[in-house]
Amino acid sequence: xxxxxxxxxxxxxxxxxxxxxxxxxxxxxxxxxxxxxxxxxxxxxxxxxxxxxxxxxxxxxxxxxxxxxxxxxxxxxxxxxxxxxxxxxxxxxxxxxxxxxxxxxxxxxxxxxxxxxxxxxxxxxxxxxxxxxxxxxxxxxxxxxxxxxxxxxxxxxxxxxxxxxxxxxxxxxxxxxxxxxxxxxxxxxxxxxxxxxxxxxxxxxxxxxxxxxxxxxxxxxxxxxxxxxxxxxxxxxxxxxxxxxxxxxxxxxxxxxxxxxxxxxxxxxxxxxxxxxxxxxxxxxxxxxxxxxxxxxxxxxxxxxxxxxxxxxxxxxxxxxxxxxxxxxxxxxxxxxxxxxxxxxxxxxxxxxxxxxxxxxxxxxxxxxxxxxxxxxxxxxxxxxxxxxxxxxxxxxxxxxxxxxxxxxxxxxxxxxxxxxxxxxxxxxxxxxxxxxxxxxxxxxxxxxxxxxxxx
Amino acid sequence: xxxxxxxxxxxxxxxxxxxxxxxxxxxxxxxxxxxxxxxxxxxxxxxxxxxxxxxxxxxxxxxxxxxxxxxxxxxxxxxxxxxxxxxxxxxxxxxxxxxxxxxxxxxxxxxxxxxxxxxxxxxxxxxxxxxxxxxxxxxxxxxxxxxxxxxxxxxxxxxxxxxxxxxxxxxxxxxxxxxxxxxxxxxxxxxxxxxxxxxxxxxxxxxxxxxxxxxxxxxxxxxxxxxxxxxxxxxxxxxxxxxxxxxxxxxxxxxxxxxxxxxxxxxxxxxxxxxxxxxxxxxxxxxxxxxxxxxxxxxxxxxxxxxxxxxxxxxxxxxxxxxxxxxxxxxxxxxxxxxxxxxxxxxxxxxxxxxxxxxxxxxxxxxxxxxxxxxxxxxxxxxxxxxxxxxxxxxxxxxxxxxxxxxxxxxxxxxxxxxxxxxxxxxxxxxxxxxxxx
Numbered sequence: 001x002x003x004x005x006x007x008x009x010x011x012x013x014x015x016x017x018x019x020x021x022x023x024x025x026x027x028x029x030x031x032x033x034x035x036x037x038x039x040x041x042x043x044x045x046x047x048x049x050x051x052x053x054x055x056x057x058x059x060x061x062x063x064x065x066x067x068x069x070x071x072x073x074x075x076x077x078x079x080x081x082x083x084x085x086x087x088x089x090x091x092x093x094x095x096x097x098x099x100x101x102x103x104x105x106x107x108x109x110x111x112x113x114x115x116x117x118x119x120x121x122x123x124x125x126x127x128x129x130x131x132x133x134x135x136x137x138x139x140x141x142x143x144x145x146x147x148x149x150x151x152x153x154x155x156x157x158x159x160x161x162x163x164x165x166x167x168x169x170x171x172x173x174x175x176x177x178x179x180x181x182x183x184x185x186x187x188x189x190x191x192x193x194x195x196x197x198x199x200x201x202x203x204x205x206x207x208x209x210x211x212x213x214x215x216x217x218x219x220x221x222x223x224x225x226x227x228x229x230x231x232x233x234x235x236x237x238x239x240x241x242x243x244x245x246x247x248x249x250x251x252x253x254x255x256x257x258x259x260x261x262x263x264x265x266x267x268x269x270x271x272x273x274x275x276x277x278x279x280x281x282x283x284x285x286x287x288x289x290x291x292x293x294x295x296x297x298x299x300x301x302x303x304x305x306x307x308x309x310x311x312x313x314x315x316x317x318x319x320x321x322x323x324x325x326x327x328x329x330x331x332x333x334x335x336x337x338x339x340x341x342x343x344x345x346x347x348x349x350x351x352x353x354x355x356x357x358x359x360x361x362x363x364x365x366x367x368x369x370x371x372x373x374x375x376x377x378x379x380x381x382x383x384x385x386x387x388x389x390x391x392x393x394x395x396x397x398x399x400x401x402x403x404x405x406x407x408x409x410x411x412x413x414x415x416x417x418x419x420x421x422x423x424x425x426x427x428x429x430x431x432x433x434x435x436x437x438x439x440x441x442x443x444x445x446x447x448x449x450x451x452x453x454x455x456x
Numbered sequence: 457x458x459x460x461x462x463x464x465x466x467x468x469x470x471x472x473x474x475x476x477x478x479x480x481x482x483x484x485x486x487x488x489x490x491x492x493x494x495x496x497x498x499x500x501x502x503x504x505x506x507x508x509x510x511x512x513x514x515x516x517x518x519x520x521x522x523x524x525x526x527x528x529x530x531x532x533x534x535x536x537x538x539x540x541x542x543x544x545x546x547x548x549x550x551x552x553x554x555x556x557x558x559x560x561x562x563x564x565x566x567x568x569x570x571x572x573x574x575x576x577x578x579x580x581x582x583x584x585x586x587x588x589x590x591x592x593x594x595x596x597x598x599x600x601x602x603x604x605x606x607x608x609x610x611x612x613x614x615x616x617x618x619x620x621x622x623x624x625x626x627x628x629x630x631x632x633x634x635x636x637x638x639x640x641x642x643x644x645x646x647x648x649x650x651x652x653x654x655x656x657x658x659x660x661x662x663x664x665x666x667x668x669x670x671x672x673x674x675x676x677x678x679x680x681x682x683x684x685x686x687x688x689x690x691x692x693x694x695x696x697x698x699x700x701x702x703x704x705x706x707x708x709x710x711x712x713x714x715x716x717x718x719x720x721x722x723x724x725x726x727x728x729x730x731x732x733x734x735x736x737x738x739x740x741x742x743x744x745x746x747x748x749x750x751x752x753x754x755x756x757x758x759x760x761x762x763x764x765x766x767x768x769x770x771x772x773x774x775x776x777x778x779x780x781x782x783x784x785x786x787x788x789x790x791x792x793x794x795x796x797x798x799x800x801x802x803x804x805x806x807x808x809x810x811x812x813x814x815x816x817x818x819x820x821x822x823x824x825x826x827x828x829x830x831x832x833x834x835x836x837x838x839x840x841x842x843x844x845x846x847x848x849x850x851x852x853x854x855x856x857x858x859x860x861x862x863x864x865x866x867x868x869x870x871x872x873x874x875x876x877x878x879x880x881x882x883x884x885x886x887x888x889x890x891x892x893x894x
Contacts, residue, residue, distance in 0.1 A: 269741075270770065271794065273771075
């Protein structure tokens with residue numbers, strides 16, 4: 001792991017409620033030998049202040065839901081600490097955990113599947129009170145009626161069933177259940193994603209009202225960035241188990257520092273047809289979290305990846321081709337071959353894994369490839385011909401990799417035993433916003449600069 | 457591909473689709489009229505339950521029992537080459553409109569049917585043609601056409617297809633082979649969830665090849681080659697290997713690309729996209745939108761794009777239809793629609809998007825979308841409308857130009873046309889609606 005010069009999210013003098021330090025949640029594969037774990041959350045650190053809303057955004061599979069669930073101890077943390085008011089909840093168990101859980105609740109995304117269709121609304125909202133044996137039965141019933149009021153439903157809805165309600169109303173029921181035990185901290189996991197825009201607005205207003213009324217602290221998980229911008233005080237942007245950038249909402253949206261944040265924001269279509277926002281489209285998909293890249297998690301798709309100095313002059317298109325080629329080889333390396341294909345290979349018949357001719361044609365057919373690059377590509381093709389994708393990848397890495405891929409700069413080749421270099425968190429504004437990227441270091445040019453040059 | 461740029465390639469008029477159950481009748485699509493020109497993207501936006509998807513399925517002929525497209529609906533596919541092809545292939549289903557014109561007077565028929573010209577997507581009785589009446593299903597009453605006639609030739613002699621210059625294929629009347637050639641061949645569709653349109657037990661290549669075999673008669677090695685090229689066209693790297701893989705081996709974005717490749721396999725002229733990016737992440741959505749724009753450019757595709765995301769609509773559309781409770785309540789080019797929305801529903805919809813008014817509470821639209829059970833006799837949005845007045849409960853607004861300066865911006869609201877007095881505006885709505893009952 002990297003030696004962080006800046007602690008990702010430390011802001012002295014605040015009323016901190018939750019402190020997360022170097023948290024990791026891995027999903028181990030079952031089976032005798034364990035296998036390679038899925039690194040859903042891979043070392044994140046941040047604080048949540050009392051009464052604030054921290055947004056957690058990122059693409060599907062980036063680990064945001066796992067992080068939310070781990071905070072509530074619905075998933076077991078693999079490593080790291082989660083301190084609520086100073087108490088590390090990863091060490092709690094039994095009675096202590098049960099007691100603590102009253103304080104931290106969750107609202108789920110899909111109001112269709114998170115409510116039991118066979119229970120009345122009253123029973124659903126009362127259930128947490130029953131489980132925690134809250135006061136007397138009469139008081140519980142009264143409490144549920146009050147909660148129905150609070151979330152904007154009617155008291156007579158007590159005896160109705162979930163199917164009699166619309167999506168927005170069902171989400172209100174889910175929120176009422178969450179509030180039953182008067183928690184201080186709520187994880188909202190995509191609470192409005194399944195709702196139409198006008199209904200979504202109602203639920204967001206409700207959540208804001210409730211926060212004011214009860215002094216709640218929210219972790220708001222979403223992929224809709226316009227909602228996040230509206231409701232959150234601060235935002236953390238996640239990619240492949242890492243927090244790429246974290247800081248105050250307005251600042252992060254209007255002047256993103258991290259290349260991933262920049263890419264994500266540029267991908268959102270604005271409800272304004274006259275918008276002249278510069279759009280650059282990320283290629284490819286996020287890597288498999290079981291096999292994350294060795295260096296920076298975003299290196300495989302980064303529009304401003306640092307390039308080795310000897311190839312700095314290469315055409316944008318050639319770089320694009322090399323990037324795609326690496327992705328193709330990585331996929332081939334992991335693709336399962338059917339029995340028929342294995343036999344075909346053994347018999348020396350042409351296999352769909354052997355040739356790179358067509359791929360080269362597609363990627364480099366229209367561009368002028370310099371000789372030095374071409375000779376590398378030829379060597380790569382030979383290795384693939386001999387079924388050695390791993391060696392082909394290693395060759396490509398050796399030739400074209402940089403610090404972003406975890407390789408020490410200027411060292412030429414790389415040593416298998418070296419620990420891959422990861423980026424560090426750099427402070428990028430006076431408010432203490434942090435970004436996880438090599439480019440903020442003195443030795444390199446800032447992402448903005450390079451972005452304009454390469455994609456302007 | 458030859459394109460007739462001067463006329464819409466798809467002309468939807470007074471489309472009505474209802475679902476009949478023991479309990480109730482749901483008029484999911486209730487008198488929708490719009491058109492799409494070649495190379496143009498028409499966006500359809502609305503909340504769930506507004507009838508967007510049923511509109512798409514009706515055009516594709518995918519409405520299943522208990523749903524039915526009602527008499528009076530018309531979906532015309534206007535493409536000269538196709539009309540020639542159909543006239544040649546299906547002489548029995550072909551109608552020479554010149555013959556009908558010699559025999560019938562449209563105004564007399566209109567009077568007899570007691571219908572308003574709006575039932576045929578026209579604003580004046582004089583504009584209604586014999587073809588309008590024959591194609592919309594009313595012609596069957598007069599014995600003008602047979603029940604399965606679906607090719608209407610309005611220019612040239614159908615007996616000699618080479619001479620055909622004008623005409624259309626009526627999608628709502630097409631059945632059997634004629635429908636099959638139209639659906640998938642000329643008009644293709646991309647659905648929201650790529651996994652439901654891909655069969656998990658066949659390789660992606662096989663599924664594209666099936667489409668190639670059915671619509672273009674290409675088989676064997678040639679088909680495999682063509683399938684790989686299609687995958688390459690939609691930006692799937694290493695296509696020759698990918699063609700032999702199964703849907704589960706593709707990522708979400710790649711699957712949607714594969715589905716688009718399947719839709720394009722038969723070189724359609726119209727592509728209907730039903731929320732094609734809703735299930736995808738924004739960075740992948742950006743890739744797919746870019747791809748669609750590229751393909752549209754290259755193939756002069758007419759695209760009908762359904763979504764509930766106002767950002768996507770602003771990004772992709774040339775024209776936008778806003779749907780509410782089965783009706784198109786506003787239609788305009790994309791810029792005026794966003795800059796100056798006229799219908800109170802459109803205004804509410806745009807206002808409720810976060811980020812419009814920093815630091816304020818979000819605006820909401822009270823209530824929820826009603827289910828249209830009966831023919832509308834009032835404004836369906838009135839109960840939720842902040843601008844509603846008494847007449848909104850009595851007159852069903854028709855879609856009229858919002859003022860005298862424009863034909864291109866229409867809204868179904870009694871407040872318009874807003875350059876006339878309220879009384880005049882109300883009268884034009886009431887008159888236009890007159891005789892619309894059936």
